[in-house]
Amino acid sequence: MGLKLMGLEEKDYKEIYNLMRASFHKEETRTYENGLKQLNNSNYRILISKINKNTIAGFFAEWDLGSVIFIEHFAVKKDLRGCGVGSEMLETYLNNANKMVVLEVEGNETEIEQRRIDFYRRNGFFLSEFGYLQPVLRGDSKKEIPLKIMSFPKELSEQGFLEFKEAVFSNIYKVTDLGIEK
Numbered sequence: 728m729g730l731k732l733m734g735l736e737e738k739d740y741k742e743i744y745n746l747m748r749a750s751f752h753k754e755e756t757r758t759y760e761n762g763l764k765q766l767n768n769s770n771y772r773i774l775i776s777k778i779n780k781n782t783i784a785g786f787f788a789e790w791d792l793g794s795v796i797f798i799e800h801f802a803v804k805k806d807l808r809g810c811g812v813g814s815e816m817l818e819t820y821l822n823n824a825n826k827m828v829v830l831e832v833e834g835n836e837t838e839i840e841q842r843r844i845d846f847y848r849r850n851g852f853f854l855s856e857f858g859y860l861q862p863v864l865r866g867d868s869k870k871e872i873p874l875k876i877m878s879f880p881k882e883l884s885e886q887g888f889l890e891f892k893e894a895v896f897s898n899i900y901k902v903t904d905l906g907i908e909k
Contacts, residue, residue, distance in 0.1 A: 750802035
């Protein structure tokens with residue numbers, strides 16, 4: 728297919744936000760307005776992939792945290808899932824990464840959660856023993872989500888995890904409670 732990644736144009740944000748809402752629990756996304764404001768943060772960007780000139784296939788929302796890149800969201804349109812688009816997008820993304828890439832996954836309690844972990848493992852990620860409760864991202868939700876960490880191209884050390892967690896909690900989640908769940 729030869730999918731390329733390009734920076735999001737603000738005119739496409741509504742479509743990306745709708746894909747985000749369709750792909751993630753409400754607790755894992757910001758409100759539309761807060762997400763739009765987020766685009767002004769110099770450490771944050773959304774990369775999109777199109778299957779033709781006008782059709783967005785999926786996106787990555789990433790944070791540059793200095794020593795690592797944190798993929799906060801990665802989604803492919805539902806009708807394109809299961810046919811290699813996500814793997815191709817991820818391969819392109821990782822081939823262009825010049826730092827360790829870290830992302831969060833829910834546990835492996837359900838079939839979809841296990842399939843997601845398996846997808847990332849097939850694409851070179853390592854599942855860490857470390858995790859945490861994701862703080863609430865929006866005021867209309869009170870549910871924290873238990874998450875585990877995956878990393879590429881190598882396993883995250885405990886020290887690397889602690890540094891990553893501190894950066895995420897202070898720069899993205901804007902909280903200082905760093906209680907660690909193992």
